[in-house]
Amino acid sequence: MEAIRSLRQLAQRDESTQSAILESVSRGTGNPLWWEDVDQHIYLAIPPGPQESSRRREAWESRPQSTDGWKKALLPQESDYDKLRTRNGIDAAASGRRVFYHPNGAGCFKCHTINGRGGNVGPDLSTIGRSMSREKLIESILEPSREVAPQFTTWTMETTDGKVLSGMLVHENEGKTILGDAEGKLTELKTIDIVTRTPQRTSVMPDKLADRLTVQEFRDVLAFLESLK
Ligand code: HEC
Structure with a gap:
């Protein structure tokens, strides 16, 4: 109130x-x-009052430490879990949206746009719930580098003045090249100054994001992403 x-x-x-x-x-x-x-x-x-935050810390400290552990926590009882939350008057998708946009959290919004809000380093997720199953979503968050669509390849680029930069090609047009890095930060280069460009195997999306989430926060983010249709 x-x-x-x-x-x-x-x-x-x-x-x-x-x-x-x-x-x-x-x-x-x-x-x-x-x-x-x-x-x-x-x-x-x-x-997050004092009580809330120590509770969160506890939950966070006991979070799973492996991909399999996360999957076990996130997959089997998912629907029951979400129903339970809904019955208790908690909107899991709305909580997930807050996790997504939390400035001190995993920072999803720094790279991803949903319905016009957010960054442009990663793909727009406005309709991700249509195309990705829960398991796929979990994998893309836990192991972003396992499958990277070609347009999201990370490049290492060397410029004429010896600078080495890496990031995803966000935009390249009219002599300008814009790279987006793992913090969602954009760097603009003159295309003509780029001497070499080497594709990397890893995604710009950090693979340690789950380290910033509790099981509940991860579940809520999934509920949010699943609601985007
Ligand atoms: C530093 C930038 C960055 C951050 C932070 C980030 N992502 Fe990503 N994300 C990307 C990039 C780049 C891709 C595309 C390459 C890939 O699949 O790894 C991607 C891919 C994805 C995909 C797969 C989309 C598709 O269509 O294949 C999902 C789902 C996703 N991210 C969700 C999240 C969530 C949820 C968070 C927060 C917990 C998050 N991302 C944080 C950059 C980021």
Whole structure:
């Protein structure tokens, strides 16, 4: 209730005040609100209070340590689990969306766009629920380098002044080449300055993302991705 009231208050502020508040929220120092979009839609989150965060730490410390362990935790009881959450009034997909856009979490949004919001280093995931099974989704998050579509190949490029950069080719046109790295950061080069380009076998998407998630957060992200149709 408290959070809902402050959510309404926030929505009534002008844009620059909203930005300032949201900025402090994203640093973990602000009003316990969650944002999705400043001017349209502001998302509500249960604040990670002291109790909540030690509970989270516990859950995080006991997370699975291997791909098989994760699959076991994420696959078999998935539907029961999601139903249980829904029955308890928790919208798993909405929680997953918050995990996806969490500034201090796995940072999915830094590279992926969903319905127009997010970065452009990785593929747009707006309809990923249509084309990928749960198991495939789990694999693409746990082992991103296992299958990389050709347009997402990571390249190492050397420039005339001896700089070596690596990343995914986000854009190449009109003499400009833009590379996106593992932090979702974009670097612009003059195409003419590139001396060599070597394809790498690994994905730009880090393979340690699950290290930043609890089982519940991972499940919620899956519920969110599965809902995108
Ligand atoms: C540093 C950038 C980056 C981050 C962070 C990142 N991804 Fe990715 N992701 C990529 C790239 C690049 C690809 C395409 C290459 C590949 O398949 O590995 C990809 C592929 C995927 C795919 C497969 C999509 C397809 O159509 O094949 C899924 C699903 C996915 N990411 C989900 C996530 C989720 C969920 C997170 C957060 C937990 C996340 N990604 C974080 C860059 C990123």
